[in-house]
Amino acid sequence: MSSNTSTATATAVVAHAAGDLRVESIEVPAPAAHEARIAIAYGGICGSDLHYWSHGAAGESILKAHMILGHEIVGTVIDGAADGTGPAAGTRVAVHPATPGGAGARYPEDRPNLSPGCTYLGSAARFPHTEGAFATIVNLPSRMLRSLPEGLSLRDAALAEPAAVAWHAVSRAGDVAGKRVMVIGAGPIGALAVAVLKRAGAAEIIAVDMFDKPLEIATSAGAIATLKATDAEAIAAVEADVVIEASGNHRGLASAVRGSVRGGRIVMVGLLPSGEQPALISLAITRELELVGSFRFNDEIDEVIAALADGTLDVSAIVTHEFDVNDALGAFEAARNSAESGKVLLKF
Template sequence: MSSPNPQHFRALVLHGAKDLRLSGELQIAIRVTGLCGSDLHYYQHGRNGDFIMRAPLCLGHESAGTITAVGTDVEDFQVGDRVALEVGFPCTSCGLCIEGRYNICRSLRFRSSAKTFPHLDGTLMELTNHPFDKCHKLPAHISDVQSALIEPLAVCMHAIRRSNPPDAESVARALSATRVPEETAALIFGAGAIGMLLTAALAATQHFSTLVVADIDEARLRIAASLPFPLEKIRTYLLPKPASEATPQAEAEADLAQQILSAFCLPNGFSRTYDCTGVASCIRMGIYATGPGGAVVQIGMGGAAQPNIPLSAAALREVDLIGVFRYATRGYPDAVALMGSEKFQGVAEKVATHFVRFEEGDRAFELAAKGVDEQGKPVVKVIVVSGTRFER
């Protein structure tokens, strides 16, 4: 661009031989970017699972900002609008894309991922161009803090949709009963940012009468318990930290799953278990803790191989194993709507625990990697802040 802050700009993009078109892009001054677990993997190891960096890569994909320029072929946006950036670019024409499942398009490219080469740079930058159809306008009452959490909340909204949770009538029947029926109880493994946002989304959308959050970190569980919902709605369970096993692994995990069920008087199991950790032991416990006809929803990303998953324990009770990968077509619109709703107020302030200036990038990553700050307080989500204006 010839000018850092033009009011309008035009760019010719080659789509094929002799096929030059005006690009439908917006120029955006990034205000906030949340750090994701994948960002940390790249920062610490130069790779995220099987995706290995082959060239310098700008990280970050949980971003929101303010439009500073609008392509002349773009409608419905203007300079000054605040937007959240959806950073997956599918082919748009395959069967999966047409079904609205662009997240598993075989040709998908994703900003900040080393899966494809040349890599597509992320959004942890001060100024970026982005396709207008992947920008979601934010209402004025959504704060900068809330806007930084739209992307991970979109993951949660997609997970809820995939899990086909109980309807409102089932929950109403449970609330009028003397005890909580299993079909309206859900278990969430992991009290990180995704786990807390998922718990809040499930509480706000009232798909379950009881939510149990399990984690090995007591401080994070205290934050989860303090989410702005009725105390009887969100319960917590402190898992034992990994140690040398005196009993066989499968037996120990089955026993622990039974202990969780006993603690909440759910002898027949949870209706849905959402694993936000990717840890193999949690996946196994989730299968054991889920009741017949229920589902284990896999959100957290673990290693490439997850050994000794008790598939027979799932198959014999028809417990469905449901994979979740990022978000599909409805993820962002649903996330923006929920984040801006009255029933979700106060959630973002619990999840976004630390804020670091753009110029202190190294500190932001180190803080996220350690999991606790200099005062010993738990780190749930680190937000990198750009520019001079920032509204919590």
């Protein structure tokens, strides 16, 4: 518990507009009673961060004002929440960046990730925007914080949030033990899905990508075979029981349909652009394929942290680059080059 009401100065990574990324000094206000003050150690660059930098928007979430980026973060509590909730000062933590809620469309109560008003750190989906946590010091609601077990380093825990996205996607596939699974798109989420699938007992994991480096990472994570995304004939011959579509491209979805066994299930975790997309619906119908969406995660981050701590989930191959926060632009350039990078971390 803390009674700290002081302001602080921090170094933050801020998107001002398309192509305008700045590392600048910000003022961190006094935390609210339910907030803890965190010293951020690492932050992973996500595809949404790249989109805000490159395009000034992530899908239909458009930058209308400058915004601190980042939601894949870990750090150490400087001051615990004044109301006594959450971990105490000195605790190393990962962060669940979602705030479920909002009235409007109905959704299953046990799936708060689908709540219509759900907000996420570093998101321009609403205005005022939800500030992110790519900063040396941040205030966060104590309910977002997950204490890390002894023996799990902050650097390894930096992948907890994206690994939870992959974990949720694999859970949407059902029981994968003993099955043949194809993962289309071997970027960070696809490669993490490979690692989660391996832990879940998939018998065969085949990774598909355009580039050699992501396929090398996927192999290290547990894929037993790899295919180039351009090899349509080989992809169609896989006949996977389950396909994880992680490319976020309509051509990847077409490959998923063609490469699925009749009666198979396709989990769509790669977020396609908004609006209508071409899809092989007729083939999906005649093969009785199940197309299942997967969006963010709920409490799977807790299972991920436990699996990282006990060593049953090995994500050591996923991180390929680490940059100091003052070289954030170099980090974003590296992350944008999907042919040569996996997960890129900022060190704070």
